[in-house]
Amino acid sequence: MRHLIRLIHMLSPIIMALVFAFIFGCSHHSAPTSSNIHPAHPISVKIDLTNLDQSENTLLIRQSERAKMPTGSTLVLSDESIKYLQNMLEAYFAVGRRLAEDKYDTITSQSRILLSALDQLKSVVNQEDLDMIQILERTHQYGQQLASSSSIQYARKHYGFLSHSLLDWLHKLALPVKIYGFVCGMAPHVPQKGVWLQSAAEVRNPYFGSTMLKCYSQTFKLETSSLTTQGGSNDQ
Numbered sequence: 001m002r003h004l005i006r007l008i009h010m011l012s013p014i015i016m017a018l019v020f021a022f023i024f025g026c027s028h029h030s031a032p033t034s035s036n037i038h039p040a041h042p043i044s045v046k047i048d049l050t051n052l053d054q055s056e057n058t059l060l061i062r063q064s065e066r067a068k069m070p071t072g073s074t075l076v077l078s079d080e081s082i083k084y085l086q087n088m089l090e091a092y093f094a095v096g097r098r099l100a101e102d103k104y105d106t107i108t109s110q111s112r113i114l115l116s117a118l119d120q121l122k123s124v125v126n127q128e129d130l131d132m133i134q135i136l137e138r139t140h141q142y143g144q145q146l147a148s149s150s151s152i153q154y155a156r157k158h159y160g161f162l163s164h165s166l167l168d169w170l171h172k173l174a175l176p177v178k179i180y181g182f183v184c185g186m187a188p189h190v191p192q193k194g195v196w197l198q199s200a201a202e203v204r205n206p207y208f209g210s211t212m213l214k215c216y217s218q219t220f221k222l223e224t225s226s227l228t229t230q231g232g233s234n235d236q
Helices: 002-023 058-068 079-100 107-124 130-147 152-170
Strands: 179-183 195-198 218-222 227-229
Touching (some): 107 130, 152 195
16 A cells, blocks of 8 residues: 555656646647756746736737738838848747757847847838837847847747737738747747747747647748638647
């Protein structure tokens, strides 16, 4: 009997971890290691959530807003602005790829490229569009926090806020390229429980990295002129 009680005691943390993963919509055969702790992990760092939109249906809300826009009302950027936008997105995509690989070495340099492109973009947009300026400034703030991250755990947190801010802005634009979006579903300390954007359709989760590389709870596309929610999930 004592051996049975001891066995149950040893297995209880594993059982609780599996229950936790099931509740939050994403599971994997191995647990995160200390080198790449997922934002949902209880010992992960905390971020101030003041004034944060934590709606679980943020993507659907954005889609609804887009659907109500009159035809042709999406913002069309100038050729110069599109160049800066593409530079910014390339740097952002590069950060996501490195996080998905559990790498931290180029996060700061890519974040600085993103910040430079944002500054250039802000200088050429309509200065009377206060909503646009506000979103760009907020995105710049998150980009600065990402650039100054002291660890990959902090980088993943700030990347989550940056991704949400980008989505809040990009859905209003007539985009020059298709963007693939995903929701992790297991990052409670970042907006949308871990939204991210990619240039490719293959799932590469930047919040879990190698421990749950193919895991997501929702997928969507930012088309060149519309936002289409796909739904579905992939728990691995």
